[in-house]
């Protein structure tokens with residue numbers, strides 16, 4: 001899969017967090033959902049997404065990434081895409097620019113009956129370096145944290 005198409009990983013959480021790691025069986029019930037379970041998506045931000053001066057990308061773009069990564073998280077924990085009910089916080093910490101490679105992680109932090117509270121973080125891992133030429137770019141090490149949020153996704157009522 002190319003970066004332009006995006007990529008996804010469901011990662012076991014670091015030791016000590018109490019997380020069980022990747023859940024792959026779509027028949028798992030809410031009782032099997034484990035706090036700390038995390039899914040990460042990564043994708044290239046096309047230049048067609050530049051919205052404001054200086055190739056700045058709108059903040060809603062990052063929220064779109066969070067919706068998609070939350071969708072995969074719910075598929076893996078609940079066997080359903082779920083519906084996003086609310087964000088309780090969103091912080092835009094640094095700009096996202098056209099040409100960035102952005103990584104978005106959703107981490108399950110609270111399991112309700114049907115609600116799933118999720119922490120989100122988006123990081124820029126690669127960025128254009130136009131001073132060296134129109135296609136030049138660098139890997140950011142460490143990545144630049146651009147957006148953090150917390151939100152609630154709701155799984156459907158059992159049939």
Ligand SMILES: C/C=C/C(=O)SCCNC(=O)CCNC(=O)[C@H](O)C(C)(C)COP(=O)(O)OP(=O)(O)OC[C@H]1O[C@@H](n2cnc3c(N)ncnc32)[C@H](O)[C@@H]1OP(=O)(O)O
Pocket residue numbers: 067068070071074081082083084085086111112113114115116152153154
């Ligand atoms: C993965 C990403 C997907 C998307 O982006 S979808 C696009 C945007 N989202 C939507 O279009 C969704 C529109 N909203 C709805 O359809 C409904 O609105 C919901 C399905 C989200 C909830 O409706 P109902 O099922 O009737 O909710 P309840 O039975 O009152 O509560 C079920 C659980 O959900 C929690 N909850 C409901 N609303 C909120 C809220 N606004 N903020 C935080 N939590 C909420 C409750 O507390 C409870 O939780 P507990 O099951 O753990 O007891």
